[in-house]
């Protein structure tokens with residue numbers, strides 16, 4: 001059996017560590033970290049994610065503010081809300097939940113977020129700093145994956161890491177982090193995407209396979225090398241009448257058959273997903289303590 005990389009347990013441990021730091025801050029009379037989240041519209045998945053983020057803030061003792069805006073809000077109004085939060089000295093971190101409605105420019109909104117408060121690590125300043133290896137807020141999902149590799153003592157140096165998917169949120173930053181001169185890191189990285197030729201053959205050469213393309217059960221056992229470490233970033237709801245909820249969650253990887261070959265693997269649910277919130281909370285703590293941008 002492979003090592004099951006338990007993101008749920010690891011994220012709970014990180015949240016406990018953060019909660020301990022918050023207690024110390026309280027004792028020291030310091031500032032309690034405060035995260036603001038902007039949610040536009042009523043997309044079901046986004047509501048669930050933002051709800052979980054706010055709840056996690058409470059769990060670790062952070063303050064949180066949820067700003068809900070109508071689907072029809074104008075770009076100008078949204079930019080104004082972002083600017084108000086930028087200027088609010090009580091708020092340390094700001095996230096704007098994506099996706100945004102089509103009439104709003106993600107570029108303009110992201111560019112409006114003050115890099116010092118960009119705990120999602122989506123602004124050009126933080127992406128640039130991360131790429132340079134400077135102190136930066138690193139996007140939550142890649143940061144969570146790096147933390148899992150670290151806490152499970154997975155050797156990455158000199159390994160071939162294949163990343164499937166080149167999104168700005170996961171694949172692209174993941175490829176940079178795995179190639180950097182650090183631990184985890186020092187991999188030889190291949191970043192693959194929808195135009196890649198011979199993707200299955202390339203995937204099969206991976207010592208570490210990170211799958212973030214958003215296609216249910218895309219990776220089958222014949223695409224995986226014996227003993228590979230497999231990180232599944234996908235999350236999909238599929239109907240399942242045998243479940244009380246009427247659905248179950250699956251990833252981008254055919255779990256059972258790939259697990260039979262892997263040396264370590266993340267499950268879905270309970271793998272990468274819970275780590276993203278832990279990373280966001282950690283970034284917010286860094287923001288409150290002025291650890292990335294000196295206050």
Ligand code: GUN
Pocket residue numbers: 095096097098099120140141169276
């Ligand atoms: N939508 C999907 N993932 C994310 C994320 O990490 N942050 C935000 N703000 N929106 C998302």
